Amino acid sequence: MAMRKRAKAKIKAVSKKTVKKVVKLKAARKPVAKAANGNGTPRPSSKPWGQAGLALQGVKILDFTHVQSGPTCTQLLAYMGADVIKVERPGVGDITRTQLRDVKGADSLYFTMLNGSKRSITIDSKHPKGKEILARLIKHCDVLVENFAPGALDRMGLTWDYIHKTNPRMIVASVKGFGPGPYEDCKVYENIAQCAGGSASTTGFRDGPPLVTGAQIGDSGTGLHLALGIVTALYQRVRTGRGQKVLAAMQDGVLNLARVKLRDQQRLSHGPLTEYSQYGEGIPFGKATPRAGNDSGGGQPGWILKCKDWETDPDAYIYFITQAPVWGAICDLIGKPEWKTDPDFATPPARLPRLRMIFDTIEEWTKTKTKFEVMEICNGHDIPVGPILSMKEIAEEPSLRTTGTVVEVDHPVRGKYLTVGNPVKLSDSPADVRRSPLLGEHTEEILRKVLGYSEKELAEIKVSGAITAPEKPAKAEAA
């Protein structure tokens, strides 16, 4: 009796399985959704917003990036839902794991804040077995992203021809310092790109040296450009069925962000740049776009002004824009109502030669208030101003936590840390922000579950030296 019951249950389970399989097969044969309007796109999903999967779900990234520019790109793609498999050298990993360390023995914030939501696999890409594993990964993935020094990928044997032959659908995306030309073979770091991309020569004060900015426009900025190139190439692949090379040169990325300064370079040949305070001060312009201190880069003059407690607080400042439509409100606020009708102050062109004096006068008012008071009062009158926020204030700002721009994650070695979440918000794809992986944390998982290696093969790989560090005396910790 018991045997019959067991047999019946088995038959039931098998037929349930078969039905499931048939349903699955039918579903696979069915077009994803009926084409709407005959344009080939699926009908709008009826799922609640945010529950239709992440935007890049299903996209597989072979991540060969290191340091900042490349990792910032792949981290963003991971936040958007891509499965990012970061390949690292066994025993060493991304050099930033040990750079600028604040907690002994833990991956640095430099690394953890640039490699969230990824999986880590260690592979010696120059080892024969390592090359074999990489070939499988190339077949499996949609995009290979790298930011090695020029030629390094080729030296690993991963040439475009080889990759394209192995997987014609693969997109190969690279960050390099420079595009083709005299400097294409050069290694480049952030500040070199800021200098070569035109940013440094136009940043700083006229009487001082060129300045680099704290915002990593060369590294993170280029990573952003590369991410756009990758999703665009993925979109084109839907039509063409083939991958392509995507190149984001850091010099180009910085120049793209500094384009208003190339605009001013061309305007110079038609006369002085009247919105630069240098014009009002009667200082002649040279041949190239000058450094403009804190002048606004647009048509509405602005400057950084002191606020209450500026003597002791290095961030007690506000950016103040004398936007033309609210000039009357500014005059009333600072106690200069007569400036509304005075021909020397009433119009934007009349004010241009007097900007220094105007901002000095406004500063007498801002110095009596905290930057947050100025912000509140001015915004009440539609006057655009912005407090100079310290990183401490940003880290503690509740609204940035609420929006997911600043996220606290938990790491098994270093504990809780803050990271920057996805700065781009998609209404149907919430950001997937998770901690960074430990070195090689997912090696076995990827070999087994993604690449389908058997236990026997896995055991062979483990002793081959392709995924483990060669035995060497321990190296000193990087600075």
Ligand code: COA
């Ligand atoms: N297995 C075996 N070897 C590996 C490996 C792996 N998993 N991962 C990396 N390597 C090797 C590379 O093959 C290369 O070896 P090779 O030069 O003998 O061919 C070596 O590690 C180092 O790569 P490289 O990119 O030259 O690193 P670097 O530390 O000397 O230079 C940069 C760093 C950033 C200057 C350089 O990579 C670069 O200019 N990149 C492009 C621009 C860029 O992104 N700059 C911004 C960085 S934030």
